[in-house]
Amino acid sequence: MAKDSSMSPHRHFFVALFLILLYPLHVNAEPAPYPLDRPALTVYLADGQRLVFSLTQLQQMPLASIRLSTPEGLQQQWQGVRLRKLLELIPGAGNGRPLHTTALNHYSVLIPYEDIQRYDPLVAYQLDGRLMSIRDYGPLYLIYPFDDHPELRQQMFYNRSIWQLSEIHVE
Amino acid sequence: MSDKPAATAQARNSRLKLIALAVLVIAMTLTVAGSLWLVQKKARQLALPTLHSELWQAYQIHMEMDRLLLAAQDLLKGKMAPDDLVVRVQVLRSLTQPLEGQHLFDFLPESRPAAERTLEHVISLSRQWDEKAQWGDAVAARQVAAQATESLPALQKPMHEVMVATNISLANELDAERQHLYGYFTGLGWALLGLLIGVSLLVLRLVGNYREARGLSHNLIELNQHLEQRVTERTTELAEGQALLKQILDASPSDVVLTDSAGKQVYFVNQRLMQRLSLDKASDFSLNRLFCNAREALHFREALLARHRVDDWEGLLAGEQPYWGVLSGRLLEYRGGPAQLIWSYDISLRKGMEQELLVLATTDALTGLSNRHAFMQRATELLKTAERFDQPCTLLMLDIDHFKQINDSHGHQIGDEVLTALGELLKRELREVDIIGRLGGEEFAALLAQTDQIDAMQVAERLCASVEAMQLLGSSGAPLRVTLSIGLASRHPAEPLEGALGRADTALYKAKSAGRNRVVWATN
Structure with missing residues (x-):
């Protein structure tokens, strides 16, 4: 498990994922990584409205998945709800304006509307069938389909693949 | 003998040139191959984005430590829910986890043990707190909050030092990479220059070769033309010679015939003889037709074959009327094989005169x-x-x-x-x-x-x-x-x-x- 001195988010990202795979070994005895009913995602609308979603609520939305393979050659299956689908359920969202996303560690990034249309990223809450703790960069991870679109392998898109997603601000 | 050393010197010279050329080509090939290998190696490295986020990570830890402290203080004051603290603890843990093993300070010119110790301490604290704080466990949360409020304030300034050290290390690392790339580029530059020189040399050689070839080709063409001219001249001479010969033989007052030694294949019969014997074509001739008497023909042949030459052989020859002729014969080589050349001359007149003379004398x-x-x-x-x-x-x-x-x-x-x-x-x-x-x-x-x-x-x-x-x-x-x-x-x-x-x-x-x-x- 060699770690690069130059820790790119990309590498950071995949190394983290690798670590995540090992942790489930002693997670079995532990309770849920993130409380299912605790607010996981808060959506702030342009008019000041606030919509809060828990993991349970998100799990009730139509399930989608994206497959990724790490540089080490491991396969990952990310499961969650499509961001586009989520926005459909929110009045006022999906209006073509970019989304401001914020993470639990106070990182933030702008997701252009074209990305949502073209690449259909996934708000993932499950990796290989397991929920993710905050420690493991969960509970929510915005996953782009990197394997399906080679043009996504740039810093710009790695930056947009935000982990510990907690807030979405709609303009 | 005198140009032998010159020839060997020339041979050695051209061999040296060849060796030099071979060495040049090999050198160029190696240069290109080496450069290509280096280029593709570097290209592969640069194909995926790498961002040096060490500084950002250090900064994030610093900021999260501050937030955790505030959250702990709020929890102890009762202003915050225990689970919210758990969130902060877990976030901190998620930030310190990748730094286990510590590669932030690899590029510092002089080591900063204090910074290393600080980072280690922060990492171990975050690990402890993460293990302790669980969802829904308020007691544990309070305990963690207490610990946090105790230890975190003292770590704020050292953490800033960690950031400074990280920044310096990062800057050096980036510069080292720059220098590395610079080295690559200069090396490639030299390689390309070398290739340019090599290519120029090769081109010069090519041009030289081409010129030489063209010169040779010219010479060859000239020679060819010369040769052709000569051949034409010779052929004309030969043809003229042959025509003249034929003319002479045809104009000859004698009958001339050239056959192979068996007498079967007739190479040449002159006009006079053909007319005299009324031959349709040369191949109709035979010695028996020339002589009136076949026996005499045989004698003549035998004499010719035995003695290889016959001179002044008088015989009765066939014609419209039999006439006296004097024959000469030679054996010679024609077309690689033995041949017979026979002349005959009409001596009827002479014979007549002989008779007259005899009469006169007697x-x-x-x-x-x-x-x-x-x-x-x-x-x-x-x-x-x-x-x-x-x-x-x-x-x-x-x-x-x-x-x-x-x-x-x-x-x-x-x-x-x-x-x-x-x-x-x-x-x-x-x-x-x-x-x-x-x-x-x-x-x-x-x-x-x-x-x-x-x-x-x-x-x-x-x-x-x-x-x-x-x-x-x-x-x-x-x-x-x-x-x-x-x-x-x-x-x-x-x-x-x-x-x-x-x-x-x-x-x-x-x-x-x-x-x-x-x-x-x-x-x-």
């Missing part, structure tokens, strides 16, 4: 009888035969009486007429087998073959009578009386002609003395 012009020389020869032959077969033979010596007087009185013309008449008479009266000759002036001789004395006497007397009976006219037109005196001598065994002649001559003298116009025998 006959008396006036009377047509054998002259003295011929008579002697023929008479000697006859005597020999008579001697062999033991046959009688009688010699007559005849002389016109008073011939001088006739000549003086009637002129030489009448004299000649008399001689001619006598000659004719003799030819008439005597037989074919008898040999008659005019020995000189008015002297004649006759050798009667197989004639004994009695018959000879009769013949002689008849001759006398006939001569006397000749009706000749003198110069005045008056009849001219001519008489003959004859001396006879029989052949004696083993007696030469001169002997018999002498005896007959003596007898003739006696006849003259006795009054002419008579026949007298030799006494012995």
Whole structure:
């Protein structure tokens, strides 16, 4: 498990994922990584409205998945709800304006509307069938389909693949 | 011998050039290969984005530590839910986890143990707190909050030091990478320069080669043209030569034929011979057609093959009419094999002249009888035969009486007429087998073959009578009386002609003395 001195988010990202795979070994005895009913995602609308979603609520939305393979050659299956689908359920969202996303560690990034249309990223809450703790960069991870679109392998898109997603601000 | 060292020097020179060229090409290939390998290695590295986020990570930890402290203080004051603290603890843990193993300070010129210790401490605290704080466990949360409020304030400034160190390390790392890339580029630059020089050299060589080749090609073309010209000239010469030869042979007064040694394949027959033998084509010729007699043809061939040359061979040749020809033959080589060259020349004329000459040499012009020389020869032959077969033979010596007087009185013309008449008479009266000759002036001789004395006497007397009976006219037109005196001598065994002649001559003298116009025998 060699770690690069130059820790790119990309590498950071995949190394983290690798670590995540090992942790489930002693997670079995532990309770849920993130409380299912605790607010996981808060959506702030342009008019000041606030919509809060828990993991349970998100799990009730139509399930989608994206497959990724790490540089080490491991396969990952990310499961969650499509961001586009989520926005459909929110009045006022999906209006073509970019989304401001914020993470639990106070990182933030702008997701252009074209990305949502073209690449259909996934708000993932499950990796290989397991929920993710905050420690493991969960509970929510915005996953782009990197394997399906080679043009996504740039810093710009790695930056947009935000982990510990907690807030979405709609303009 | 003198240009041998020069040749080896030249050879060595060109070999050196070749070696130099080979070395150049190898060097260039290696350069290109090496450069390509380096380039693709670096390209692969640069294909994926790498961001040096160490500083950001350090900063994030610093900020999260502050937030955790605030959250802990809020929890202890009762202003925050325990689970919210758990969130902060877990977030901190998620930030410190990747830094376990510590590679933030690898590029510091001098080590900062304090920063390393701080980072280690922060990491171990976050680990402890993460293990302790669980969802829904308020007690544990409070405990963690207490610990946090205790230890975190003291770590705030050291954490800033960690950030400073990280920044310096990062800056150095980035510069090291820059230098690395710079090295790459300069190296590549040199390689490319080297390649440029190499390529220029090769191009120069190519140009040189091309020029050389063109020069050679030019030379070759010129040579070719020269050669072709020469060949054309030679061919023309040859053709002219051949045409001339043919002309000469055709114009030759001789017949010329060239065949192979078997006589089967005919290489050349000249026009004259073709016409003479009425040949349709040269291959119709054969030696048998040339000669009248096939046997003679065979002899000629054998002679030619045996002696390899034949000269002045007289033979009867075929033509519209058979004619005499003189032939020459040579054996020679033609087209790699033995061949026969035969000339023949028409000597009918010569032959005719030969005959004439013979006649002239042996006959008396006036009377047509054998002259003295011929008579002697023929008479000697006859005597020999008579001697062999033991046959009688009688010699007559005849002389016109008073011939001088006739000549003086009637002129030489009448004299000649008399001689001619006598000659004719003799030819008439005597037989074919008898040999008659005019020995000189008015002297004649006759050798009667197989004639004994009695018959000879009769013949002689008849001759006398006939001569006397000749009706000749003198110069005045008056009849001219001519008489003959004859001396006879029989052949004696083993007696030469001169002997018999002498005896007959003596007898003739006696006849003259006795009054002419008579026949007298030799006494012995």
